[in-house]
Amino acid sequence: MLATFLVNIEVSIVGTSLVTIANSLHRFSETSWIVTGYLVTYTGFMIIWSKLSDIVGRKVVFITTMALFVIFSGGCGASQTMTQLIINRVFQGVGAAGTYSLAVVILFEMVPPSKYAAYSGASVAVVSAANALGPIVGGLINEDSSWRWVFLFIVPFGALAIGFMFIAFPAKRPNKNKESVSGVLNWTSLGRLDFIGAALLLLASILLVTALLEASIRFGWNAGGTIALLALSACSWVGFLVWERFVTRWQNPGPIFPWTSFSNTTMTFMVGVPFNALIVNLPQRFQALDDKTALCAGLWLLPYTVVSPV
Template sequence: MEKSPEDIEQPSPAAGAEVGPSPYITGWKLAVLLLGVSIAIFLPNLEVSIVSTALVTIANDLQGFSKTGWVVVAYLVNYTGFIIIWAKLSDILTRKWSLIASLVIFIIGSAICGASQSMTMLIVFRALQGLGGAGCFSISMVVFFELIPPDKYPKYGSLLSADVALATLLGPIIGGAIADGTTWRWVFLINLPIGALAVVALGVFLPNRFPRHHDHSTPSGDNKHSLRRVDFVGTLLLVGASLLLVTGLLEATTEYSWSSALPITLFVVSAVLWVSFVAWEYFATKETWAVEPVFPFRFFPNRYWMGMLLQAFFLGVPFTMLVIALPQRFQTVNSLSALDAGVRLLPYAMLAPVGSLVSNIIFMRRRVPILLLIAGATFQVLGLALLVAEPVRESLPARLYGFEILAGFGVGITFGTLVTITPGSVEPRDLATATGAMIQFRQMGSTIGLSIGSSLLNSYLKSHLAPPVLSAAQLSALLENIRVIFTFPPELQRVTRDAFAAAFELQLKVVVGLAAALFPSILLMLRVARREGRLVPAVTGAR
């Protein structure tokens, strides 16, 4: 009988076979390496959430509130586009030196971001930071799974999920405290000493040829020949398609209108690049080609795996949108400080790691990923729907935090389950690519979702605060610096805050709709068959 991914058991040595030394690092060296890898995973995720509560302060200082979406999106576009290419490079240039190189790029990008003197400079350097962050996260995820035996994936998977969720938890608090207590530049400069610690830990204790450090045979081939296998064309097509799509979404509501020639051109060219990307990956997957595709075409017939990737995509929308939108709402509508806004986000951020931990505990005892994914989607959609139904007031009712708890708990369950079942859902040769693809789809959802959200916010404000509500000069100043609100007469302040409240409510409605798409994605993982009286995962294309 064909087995589903979660039913696959690890092979045991044949009777009488000689068991060689374990290839796994153990003891305190493993602990140090897990710390270094955890930092490399933590910092790029922290950079998504830490700016959430500091964005208003950054925009006011650099005069560019209408461009706040770009501060996050510029990071996420490269973060999304280069995740898989870094994973591929680590197969060729070794895990150790690829990971250290990405950490160094991330640290340099962070330093330059902290020194930026304009919004344009910050946006450009955030792209560099995202390039390094992509490698930090994707290679670390691969190294994490290679450091531990497969039978311990569920146990250590909770650590991995909690690491990502903890970055989401601490980011808004740290960002708010920095914005209120010192210069916002420390939002980026904080990465320098922590990142240096990870570089030292990995440089000293990670073997040069990891994970093949136990194989003392002479490696064949050379790096120049191996580099020809890297799918640079596929990567450029993916980054170009993503960048043009989010640029069109953001520019259509800032400098241009939806009917302008530039946004329409960007959307058309983006669509062409997406089609070209799929076509290129089809040919790159053929065994007659030397290129190793960033997204193997053999992924497509694997319904189970494609369902997981779609869930990662739709998970990324609420995961990032709430972290960015809620603090902005608390600061603009409820007049809270950056730190207070971060504290109000704690219920959502705290329950995400709890949900990840709970999903891994349940999975260790009873492998029911489909039920866990259904539960996670249900909690998310219910919490988000209640947030939308709650009228926006100047004061924040206590039940609002209960809705955040539901949504955060659901996000954690879904993310924790997806991470844990990834290794068993694809062929062994695709582990590095699949791990990168899982992260990539989640971040792509974050990028596109955030672009849509920023577009809706700017569009709503421009249409509902246009003259005669505000003068053209007042509206232009408001879109550059939110503090301008305090210069308005009391009645005009109320009208402006009401417009912001309605815009954020519209954002949440879109988030609910995209989060609800988790349910049809789960259906891809099911086949209508009965085995032991339960629905079982689709296994088409799975190992």
């Protein structure tokens, strides 16, 4: 629960703090990369970490990803330039992907099916509290302290979560199918991981994001670079879908995007897109255009963060 809370509150805290960070590092045009770089790797590595935990065990992978999340959170707080911050955020997203996905998997493997409803409610409550408190916490940090504590506060709490996991969770716990994990990485076990799908997803996402973020700032929409990025991204998306269809139907080594996911994609898209757009864009507007403080921007965001779980 603590790991889930930290990963979810971090996104909304950073959204409220972007203007302060940009003013400190003097690179406002690149602030979108602070969020987008994180989300690209977060999305691309989530399934890979989950599949890897089926091979070497939940405990090892969770501690590894949580350690990455904590280390690069500290790196974000220590960054002296916008480029350093963006690079640390990218690797922070790699760790956050495994931390959140495995926290959810482990939660439902530890409880019997009869208690799924109760623990689902508790999990949703934790995420809701993180989303609601994040903008306010971010505003308070920027009001009374340095923006660096937006990232540094994760370090002690993340270390605490790693300690709890190290002490309390058994290393050889069976997975959800009651199969003992091998704990060994070899060519056979690695063949169960959809590396091609993950690479195509990351490539397609990065190319698309780069085109959309940089076209209006550096390249221009009619520039050859923008057109090339969009064309390559489109080819990568097509290749990703074709590959996932092939893997799901014929090989099934554990596709990163099972074809059956299309039955749930619409609702996920409708929830995810407005959530990230509002959490990131509204606080920037409140501060940059309406001349409000970071704390006020967080308070103005409360009607959305409180009601959105409902």
